[in-house]
Amino acid sequence: MHPAVRYRVSMPRPHSHLLEVEASFPGGPETVDAVLPVWTPGSYMVREFARQVQDVTAHAPDGSPLPVRRTDKRTWRVEAQGLAVTLRYRVYANELTVRTNHLDGSHAYFNGAATFLYTEATRTLEHHVAVDAPKGWRAFCALGQREDAFIARDYDELVDSPFEVGPHTPLTFSVEGVPHEVVVWGDTVQEPERLCAELQRICECQARVFGGLPMPRYLILLYLTDRGRGGLEHKASTALLFPRAGLSTGRGWEDLLTLVAHEYFHLWFIKRVKPRALVPFDYAQENYTTLLWAFEGATAYYDNLFVRRAGLMSAQRYLTRLGETLTLLRATPGRRVQTLSEASLVSWVKHYRPDENSPNSAISYYLKGEIVSALLDLEIRRATRDARSLDDVVRVLWERHGDGSGVPEEGVEAAASEVAGVDLTPFFDRALRTTEDLDYSVFAHVGLEVGSRMRESISDKGGTPPRGRTGEGRPKGWLGVTTRANGTISVVQEGSPAQDAGLYVEDELVALEGWRVDGNGLLGRCEDRRPGETVRLTVFRRDRLLDIPVVLGTKPAEAAWLARVENPTDAQKAAYQAWLGAPWEDAPGQA
Incomplete structure (x- = not known):
């Protein structure tokens, strides 16, 4: 029998939210350091999974106890004396997210990184997992099975294979x-x-x-x-x-x-074709790369596009959703502060840890990366007269790096320029390494242009042309805050009238000009006024009642939508059809 690391996961008391785990490691070293990852691949934040581990004991093959002590936040050291070691421990599982563990009376869900202690010395061995499920429950996992265990060829594959246990019929x-x-x-x-x-x-x-x-x-x-x-x-x-x-x-x-x-x-684009900086995974600390804009942003671009290609979303609807993304980017002041490349690099401390200043100081590599990927696709189509596209770039990366060897930091840009047949460095310099607004002129290749208008309501996501309401062209007053349902301010935009007047996050909005108002009502009533008018806002700040005068600004035209250009050429109509697989007649109307 080949040496392997063997686990058994039990859940005898589901209402306790405690997973019972047994981990057995082959003999050899005098000292065994069993460790738990601090993060899980695909979610780029240190999550400290070890905080949920408790009651760790170590045992020799004959069942006798072995000395074990914790040496840091993620490590348990066993004085093994060359013997095989079995660790028994519990994992508290009461956090229902895709990254963590959850156990209750209805099911169990557990991720490898949050559950299975491992050793660096045995990381490349096979890892076997047996699951003792309550009566009537069944374990589901993508791993293959042998006898009563799920088999992973190494620890990395185990971490990449979550388990669901319950009375399910798939x-x-x-x-x-x-x-x-x-x-x-x-x-x-x-x-x-x-x-x-x-x-x-x-x-x-x-x-x-x-x-x-x-x-x-x-x-x-x-x-x-x-x-x-x-x-x-x-x-x-x-x-x-x-x-x-x-x-x-x-x-x-x-x-x-x-x-x-x-x-x-992601089966292809991040799980197999991945940044070289993630090869191999270092589970002890952050793994830095500037390429998340491509691996997540391009995937975000493709998720809508594949629903469209499958015939499950109209071309008109696809362009509406893309317009909503353009609107969200425009409404994020942080686009003028953080480059897309930096957003990828520091995702560990920015993207997954947002606070009230995040909209002012950061940009999502999903959000801007999706738009940059759309523009890149159109740039390649324009350069090759629609003979090639972003599809060809991801295929090139798949052919060269699908073995898991990893894409170098400059690899995506190099592949894109190769496919386009022109040097795309100027495009990438602007899109990735500056905070300049993106150049949307390439939409003209498919006969489209970007229109702008003011949002018409709090729920207006953009993506569609104005509805032509009475007074739409009149300048509207603008405060520059985002509010929660309870009326407290959650975001004060950089450079806004609210910031200039001294309104703060967590201020509770009470009244406008002495009349009670909630958050949504306040924003609407500000829009009814003209830019330059002064309004008196009453707020509670740390239980103190304050009156704050605010000089309203002009509501920005943040909402964007995609519309036909005037007098499109036959080439533009053909390019549109090649891109979205729909006839030009289905394209949205002019701006």
Whole structure:
């Protein structure tokens, strides 16, 4: 029998939220340092998983205790004396996210990085996991099985293979002969056949880009909750958190499809083709790369595009969603402060740890990266007269680095220039390494241009032209804050009238000119006034009542949408159809 690391995970008392874990390591060294990662691949923040580990004991093969002591936040040192070592410990599991662990009376979900202690000396050995499930429950994982255990070829594969345990009956479909399972927790999907059929179409579109699938089976773990949305990609599976109420609306259903499309694209683009800075993973500390703008941003660009290519989103709707993304970027003052390259590098302390100043000081590499990827796709199409596209760039990267060797920091830019047949350095310099506004003129290649207008309501996300309401052209008063539902200020925009007047985050808005108002009502009433007018705001600040005069500014034209250019050429119409697979007649109207 080949040496292997063996785990057994039990959950005898689900209501305690405690996973019982046994980890056995082969003999050899006098001292064994068992450690837990501080982060998990795909989620670039130090999360200190060891804080949930308790009751660690160590034992020799005959069951006798071995001395064990904690030497730092993530390490347990065992005086092994050359013997095989078995560690027994508990993991508190009561945090339902795609990155952490959750155990209760309905199911168990656990991630490798948050659960399995490992040693650097045995990291490359096979890792076996047996699951003792409560009666009526079954374990689901993308790993292959041998006898009563799931088998990972090494610790990295184990970390990349989350487990779901519960009384579930999976939904199934197949893509190019590869079986896919969907395991749902939290509610039932009302149209399971439709969901499987539409996911199948999206997955098939992606497989065609890369010439097939890179795994023997795929598992989708879908957690339907009261709030929250997100996903975490893995080498043969994904875990998704999604609001259950969203599945009852057309927009919510569409959003679920784009979420799955995003994580599925990661099968190739980050799980196999990855930044060289992540090879191998260092689980003890941050792993820095400037390439997250590409691996997450391009994936964000493709998630909507593949839903469109699968025929599940109209071209008009696709352009509306892209316009919403343009609007969100315009509404983020941090785009003038942080470059896209830096946003990738410091995701560890910025993207996953937002605060009230984040909109003023940072930009999301998902958000801006999506737009830069769209512009890059169009730049390549323009340079090659639509003979090539961003698809060719990701294929080149797949062919050269799909073995996991890693893409060098300059590799994405080099591949894009190679495919385009021109030096794209000026494009990348501006898009990645400056805080200049992006150049949207390349949309003209597909007969489109970007229009601008003021937002028409608090819920206006942009993406569509103005509705032509009476008074739309009149300048509107602008305060420059974002409020919570309870009326407290959550963000004060840099350079806004609110900041100049001395309004602070956490101020509780009470009244405007002596009349009670909530957050949404305040913003609407400010817009009814003209720029330059002074209004008196009453707020509670740390329980003290204050009157603060504010000189209103002019509401900015943040909302963006994509519209046809005037008098498009036949070449522009053909390029539009090549890009979105829809006839020019379906393009949105002129600005």
